[in-house]
């Protein structure tokens with residue numbers, strides 16, 4: 359792999375020298391712009407070819423992936439992670455649920471790769487209806503509110519009460535979250 363440093367030969371024109379400079383980097387995606395300020399890069403003094411340092415490349419990679427995800431209306435890396443954790447699944451279990459390679463889930467979360475729209479839809483479904491995840495993979499222990507499952511199945515609207523809470527082992531916060539999810543889904 360090519361390691362850039364101050365004074366090394368430009369890999370593109372093979373004549374110029376790379377100079378370390380600081381500048382604002384602008385990335386475009388589907389007519390939207392994202393700017394990173396004051397980043398160290400190497401620029402060829404002859405052909406002006408620009409190379410990011412490895413460190414800068416690493417630090418902006420996740421932000422850049424999230425920027426493109428935002429433009430495309432996809433969930434961001436941290437959101438994917440929090441949905442997985444909300445289901446009480448490790449990366450290996452989440453990968454099994456999504457039918458993707460074991461390392462892929464981690465790569466989604468740290469922005470090395472972007473999830474497809476189909477995978478993104480699965481995350482949204484699992485987030486709002488964890489029992490669907492459980493139906494797909496009964497062998498994996500997924501955190502489910504039996505109450506959520508119950509109100510969706512029966513399509514009834516319940517008011518929160520301590521009796522109800524005791525019966526379904528839920529807290530009031532969880533109750534309102536579930537109710538919101540059920541309403542949002544049009545039940």
Ligand SMILES: [Zn+2]
Nearest residue numbers: 368371402405
């Ligand atoms: Zn050059």
